[in-house]
Each structure stands twice: as C-alpha cells, then as structure tokens.
Amino acid sequence: MQEPKSGVKGADQKLNITTIPHIITGQDILAWIVTKMKVSTEEAQAFGTMLVAFGYIYPLQNHKKLVLVPDSTQYRFQTPYFWPAQKWPAEDTDYAIYLAKRNIRKKGMLEPYEQQHYNNFHKWMNYKWDFIVMQATEQYKASKERKKPDRVVLDCQERAYWIVQRPPRRTHSAMDTGLDRLIDPNAEEILTFDVVRRTNIFLTQALMRSAVKSSVSLTAFVKYVTTHHVHDPFLTSPVPSNPWITDSDDFWQLNSRNVEIPTKLSVDRWALSFWELISDPRGRADFKLFLKKEHSGENMAFYEAAEEMRWGAATAIPEKSQFIFNTFLKPGAPRWINIDGRTMGLTVKGLDCPHRYVLDAAQTHIFLLMKKDTFYRYLKSPVYKDMQKRALVPAPHNFTDVQLEANAKNRNPGVSPIIQWQQQETEKAAAAAAARPIDVKAMLATNKLDRK
C-alpha cells in the first residue's frame, strides 16, 4: 500500500506552517482498497476502518476518532515500529514517560483522561518517578535536536500509537481482545497412555459406524432447503407482513397456538413430516383431535408423558413412572398402549428402578407407529382435508408511510409468556382431569346420576 507507484497516492501537505510529507486522503485509501481487493465500497470502508482502528493508518486532524472517512480527511501510514503486529507490550511505564514528556513540553496540554492517568501513575509509580521524569526529559531533549518536520511527524506517530493502546474514555479500542483462554491450545497436548488408548477406542468405534454417501446426504440438504423455501421469512416474505418490518403483529396472531383457523402455510407445513406436525402447537392440537375421533388418543398421551419424564425434574421421576404405569402399561390400564410383548416386558421390568430413560424403547416404538401409520392416515382424513379447505390465506399488507408510522407508535405489547404458560398449565390440568376414567361409585355418592 505504501509503494510510491502502485500504492495509495500520497502528497505533501501544509499543516500550520510545517509541511508534512506523505499525506493520503480517506477517499484515495478507499479507492485503492476497492481496486486492489476487488470489494464493494462499503466493504472497503469497513476494512479501512479496521486498518485505522488497529493503528496501521492514523488520522491527522481528528486523532481520537479512529474511523476511515471517505473524503478529503487526511491520514498517514504509521511507522512499522509502532505497528501492533510488532507485539511490544504497551507498558504503563512507557505511557507514563510519554505523558510526562508531553507535560514537560507544555504544561496543561494533557486531555482530562490523560491527566487522570498521569495522576494515577504519579501515585502508584512514585517509587520510580525519578526514572520516568529522567527518561522523559532525555527524550524531550533528543527530540529538540531533530528538524521541525521530523519532530512533528514523530509526535503524530507516537500520539496515534497511544490513542490505539490507551483509548480515551467512552471509545472502543480494537486492541481489546476480551478474556484470555484458560488452557493454552498451542501447548503441545501431553499424549499419555490413557489419552491415546481412548483415541484408539473412539477411532475403532467410528470405523464400525457406517457413514452415508455424500450424494445421498447432500441431496437431502438440498431437498430440505427446497421444501422449506416458502416457510423461510428471509426468502419468502411472510403474509400478511413481517412484524419487524411493518410493526404489525398480525403474523404472530394468525399463527398463535390458540388460533381458530390456522394459515394455509402452517397447514402445508404440517404435511412435510410428522415431526413438523407435532412441533407446531396448533398442529399437535389438530392431530389430537383426529386421534380422539379414532379413539387412539392414548398413543399421543403416552408420548407426551414419556417426554415429560425424560426432560423433567429428577425428583418427579418415581411419581411419574408410577402414574404412567398405572395409566398406560398395566394390564387392564384405562389407556393401555399397544406395544409388542418384548418392549412391554423390558419397560415394565425397568420401571422397578425407574430412571429418566426407562421409557425410551416404548416411546420410540409409539413414536414410529404414529409417524409411519397414524400420520399418513391423518393426512388423508377429513379432519385434515377440512382444515386445508378452511385455512386462511391472509392478504399481504400494503401500508402507506403514514400507516407505518402509526404502527410504529402503537406496537402491540402482546401477552407475557408467563401468563401464557400459566394458561397452558391450567388447560393441561383440565385435559388430564377429563381424561381420567370416570369413577361411577363417586358419582353415585354425590347423587349426580339420576337412576330414575
């Protein structure tokens, strides 16, 4: 970049009375980056700002604002001595010397934040303050020996260096790298006997596992992307409109879990796979309706109960497993699920010492049953076909600018998720109560049954 012929065009520039050599303007830097790196203007701007932020190029006038301004703002290349790539640690001692030097040259020239640093150093480095002042004086004397233009240039360079290394209040420093890693990843890994043995076991197992041909798995990705293309709001504009763009939350209202009539897009998405169907709360509700009509609701209920146990609290496991056994697995249970004898045997045996994964085998069996059989019957059923007919196709919004402004002022705060959760829990409890078998004796006792 600094090449006289192929680099950024530089020129001499008068600053106050002295002439500073090799000034480059922001727009020239930008143009050069665009041509050399073959990128867009905005990208070149971002890249240029990085160069300035890290101190490879420094601005002359507004020296605290480290961005690349693409106009006639003046910049200079920083001398390699001060490049961050040199990795000199910017010691506090050096900074103190620099500040002291500036103070010697002209008292009261330090900015407030620099003054604060200086005062701090004076307090904490008092024991070597003589050394610091001596160094500062030496450097000051040495700089006086130099010619004025060189001195100005050197001052600018040094000042730019310290702006990067010790950023002023409320600015960001590009040198900030956050926390250090705990374990040094570049340190050689100590390959103990045990480590290597475990690696070998892992590799042997990996070899035993079969992998799929690339053509098969990659085609699957393409297929997934294609089928979900219309459902992706970034690729297909959502109807009626994207809430973030138009400030109207109709899209969320039309797709909520309690909505009476779902949108056509949702209904189509349910048909993509069983997993998509039950992942959408509205879809799951529709599926349960279908199961109720078929009198096979126990499968879904078992699946949900097993999921609850798997992901639930550890203390709830014994109670849940007892409930599940009594409701679904015990011979003569009110909602007995139809699984093969072997799985049933294993599951019941496992329930003696229940752990959260004890129902895995049964759950997988039921899930596959629903996925391979019930799901396809659902898609052909009147319940689903009716839903497809009734599904809404909302018209896209066409807001005027005035309307958009009004929307922005009246954003719907919606319902708090905490309240929604409480509602869901009450609904679930009511459904569970309704599903419990009716106790005839209890009803007789309360005289609810009229035998006349």
Place this chain on the structure above:
Amino acid sequence: MRFSMNPEMATQEVQPSETLSNLKAESDSLKTKLEDERAKLHDVELHQVAEKVDGLGQFIMKTRRTLKGHGNKVLCMDWCKDKRRIVSSSQDGKVIVWDAFTTNKEHAVTMPCTWVMACAYAPSGCAVACGGLDNKCSVYPLSLDKNENLAAKKKSVAMHTNYLSACSFTNSDMQILTSSGDGTCALWDVESGQLLQSFHGHAADVLCLDLAPSETGNTFVSGGCDKKANVWDMRSGQCIQSFETHESDINSVRYYPSGDAFASGSDDATCRLYDLRADREVAIYSKESIIFGASSVDFSLSGRLLFGGYNDYTINVWDVLKGTRVSILFGHENRVSTLRVSPDGTAFCSGSWDHTLRIWA
C-alpha cells in the same frame, strides 16, 4: 482426557513405555484408515449438488430495532419461544430481558460477577439462566411483578471449576446443558442442582454448544479452543463424532435445521459446514477479504442462509448450498459477539461490544 498415568492402573499386560509408541502408531493407522473409508463415500461436492438450485436474489436486510441499555459489551443473547422477547447479558454483570418488538426492558438482574458470557431463555418463558466468571450457571425465575427483586429467587444450578462459556436449556425448564473453560460440558437437573452427566474429551476450553433439533433429541455438539467440534450422546456421555479441520478456536457451533449437519464459526476467519451422516466437512465459507474471526453463526429457518457475526464489526450472510456470500451488513461499531435467528425465522438479533443489540429483518 487428562488423566495422569498411574503405572499400576494402566498396565494390564506390558510395560507402559513400550506400548505407548505402539499405541500411537496404531492411532495414526486408524486415523488414516478412517479417512480412506470416508473418502470412498465422498462422491460429490456440495456446490455441485447445488448447481440445480436457483440462485438467491438481492437481499435488503436492515436494522429494524436497536436495543440500547447495556452499559458495557454485550456478550450473549437468546430468544424466547414467543418469538419477540430476548435475554441478553453483558460484561458489567447485567442481564436484561427485553420485549424486542416494543424495545421495552421487562426485567433486569445484576449478577454478582462480571463477564456474563452465557445466557439462555427457558422454553416456558418463565425463567432465564446465566453465568460467566463466577463458574456457575444460575436460574432466575421471572416474575410479573415489576418491583420484585429477581435475585432473591435465584437458584444456583451448575458448578464448574472455571468460567462458564455457554449454557442452554434442553426441551424443558428442568434441565440445563453447560460448557466451561475447564474443558468439560455438563448436564444438570435444575431443581436439585444435581449433575446428571458430564462430557470429557476436549483438550482445551469449550466455548460453545448447541442441542440437536431432531425428533430423538439426544445429542448435542460442542466447539472448543482445541479446534475440535465434538458431537456427544447426552444419555451415555460418550463422544460419538469429532471434527478437527478448523485452524483456530471454534467460537460458535449451530445445528442445521434438519439436525443432520452443523455449522461452526472460528477465529481462523472461516465458517464451515459439517455433514453428520457422511461424517465429514462439506463446505468452507471464507473470502480473502475476511481476515477477522467469526464469533457467532446461525441458520435461517430453511437452512439456506448462514448468518455470521465477525470481529471486524460486520455480519456476513452466506448461501449455504452454493458457498458464496450473499450479503454483508454494517452497523455495529465494535465486534459482533453474538447472533441468533428468532424461533420463527422472521428476524435475527446481533449483540455487539458496542453495548447495543440490533434486530435485522
């Protein structure tokens, strides 16, 4: 995998020093064999398969909301399942729950530690989890009462021996998965604080994790400073797949929406896509002009777009299938530290060291 060698324990038959070199040789030969086996199945490249797919048009993605309120670097954020609320955490210990749609702050918690690098929203929407330099992951139940002090009901769940780098709830509020600078990941029961399973295998800090979205929901992937991305079985604690093709720390891993692949973003300025069924890396997303590391990645709903937040203050949008960059977004004034797509895919949120969060759509 950091056990010191105990001669009595290690030897079953022969002297350890003799067999160590044998084992290493065996290890190398197994590795080559595995690579050969996988190479045999590699009959086509992703961009070749993607040739039949239509190209993407121009994208107009703009900042739709700017959330200001953090007093320091924003380190992490997560979406609520209601698609509009988010939780974000920052370097000064503040954790804020926002309704991003209205830009209102709904809850705020001050953690007793700085550098809160991990935060997560519970699936129910009733709690948030966060942690960082305190080596713990704490769960704060949220309240409808604005004046209630949330710190009073705080529950300490996870305990690591070093900083917490990432946390995530599983399918319910009752379990949390965490990763830490001490090189391990762990699964915890929230109610009792009990450790359910621990995952050892990384040789350096683990920086990120993501749970698989598949119907079986039994695996998760983690990325670390040892340049490895490991896939784990949550039930047994075993590492079932491992990928080591990055050249530097892996800052972020995210599953592909179908669960059959995952993407990773690293300090080596590339993002890569790994196919789990073919057990190999299938794409590298990089450009000569991108020299800064990617701190955070996420997919759009269909998996066609990969959004990457980088340390040069920009966000790059990649076409996952064709491997090209579709768009570059500017706006942040410091490095982008975290990026997540909303649950229904209508927008994505980026958090940055410039103290702000931006919602893009």
